[in-house]
Amino acid sequence: MSNHKALNMFGRSGNPSLNDQTFSNSTKDATFSAQSPASTMTLEGTVNKTGILLVLVVISAFYTWSEFFATGNPASVMPLAIGGAVVGFILALVTIFKKQWSGTTAPLYAIAEGLFLGAISAIFEAQYPGIVIQAVGLTLGTLASLLFLYKTGIIKPTENFRLMVTSATMGIAMLYLVSMLMNIFGSGGIGFIHSNGLFGIGFSLFVVGIAALNLVLDFDFIEQGSEMGAPKYMEWFGAFSLMVTLIWLYLEMLRLLAKLRSR
């Protein structure tokens, strides 16, 4: 579920993997009440699996990162970066449509996206030294802060909240898609998206905000999944959803910081 370009296809959460059928499909697989706690989704299981996916992302990112700094040539990691992004996107689609396969596809997705992130991060780091640790710190800081705000009930996701976050996410996806198509056809894309002017930075701040609010939807989805006793594989799916949002948030943080540093 990634890169939020396919959002318009996948339902109502800002996060495309979280749609209306997410729980209703999983409930077809088993009668929750008849299941033992060991075979149902738990918060602890989801957190552990998120940890596993994070470790996989870091390991594969380290590979392309060190490859880039060993050669100093962006072309040396580009095939891995592009390959990782494409394979990651395909694996994300498979995971969304075949949630039962999450246990296999989510770790593979993490490895593929790690290759992409490692290369992109290395390219940014070479241009703006110290930017990657800042983006990582801000992304994880946002994750922890919003988890605290969610758990304590300070932020309360409602249907209207979901509608707003989803609509804004879809709008961003559309803008990126149009910009990408304009680039392909040689008209230079939508300028302000990439500009380091006041509007470009404001736009990046808006996107970072929406990506962060998607985390709240992920937390609520995981919380309700464990309350409802969703099947065990939904732990992998919940971790995967969180990972997609985190990767998006990290990339947007990186872009925002790069815009600020390039002024």
Added chain:
Amino acid sequence: MDANTLIFGSISLISLAIFFYLGRFRASSKQRNREDRIDWSSRKFSLWKIFLYSLVAVGGIVLLTQFV
């Protein structure tokens, strides 16, 4: 190790510790016992409504760029 790495590295580690600790606990009853919780098993708004809202958002942003 420079100050940048030290500060943001510490933020990363502390945040991860908070996530792995807090993530295991259920949300507060204030969060869980609400009438207006999201119902993940049903749809309240049509996809068209979301599409329309997102078009409005895109249109608003594009219009804004004309005046800034």
